[in-house]
Amino acid sequence: MLEPSHNNELPAIPGKRYFTIGEVAELCAVKAHVLRYWEQEFPQLSPVKRRGNRRYYQRADVITIRQIRSLLYDQGYTIGGAKQKLSSHEVKDDTSQYKQLIRQMITELEEVLEALNAPVK
Numbered sequence: 001m002l003e004p005s006h007n008n009e010l011p012a013i014p015g016k017r018y019f020t021i022g023e024v025a026e027l028c029a030v031k032a033h034v035l036r037y038w039e040q041e042f043p044q045l046s047p048v049k050r051r052g053n054r055r056y057y058q059r060a061d062v063i064t065i066r067q068i069r070s071l072l073y074d075q076g077y078t079i080g081g082a083k084q085k086l087s088s089h090e091v092k093d094d095t096s097q098y099k100q101l102i103r104q105m106i107t108e109l110e111e112v113l114e115a116l117n118a119p120v121k
Contacts, residue, residue, distance in 0.1 A: 010066065012107045018048070018056040028065045038068055041079055044086055063100055 011027055025032045039045045039055075044064050047055040057065075064086075071082040 013059060013062055013104050015108065016059075018058060019062060021047075021055045021057070024057045024062055024065060027062055028069055030065070030069055035065065038065065042068060042083060042086065066100065 010029055013027060019027070021032045021035055025035060028035075035045075035055075039047070042064075045061060045068075047057045047061055049055055067086065068082055071077040071085055072079070077085060
């Protein structure tokens with residue numbers, strides 16, 4: 001399953017539409033050059049490119065990158081093995097992406113609740 005122990009330690013994904021490569025690198029705890037390499041290796045990753053070839057990733061891309069990171073770093077897959085795992089029907093039917101989204105929503109709701117319960121100054 002794609003539930004790594006370290007993904008719980010990764011920062012919550014902000015509620016933005018697009019993320020720069022630097023933001024994604026920070027959110028996924030990998031370096032920008034690793035993300036550029038993974039774009040070449042994994043067809044699932046295709047960030048929007050704007051002027052000057054600047055990359056803009058969407059939330060689904062960030063979740064996919066976290067899955068790739070989990071497969072490679074936490075579960076010990078090779079690049080080839082991770083490609084097979086991601087392209088297999090098993091991952092498409094897997095609920096880990098939805099679980100991660102639900103965890104993210106819970107975190108965001110807890111932050112809103114904290115803000116609402118904070119004393120007014």
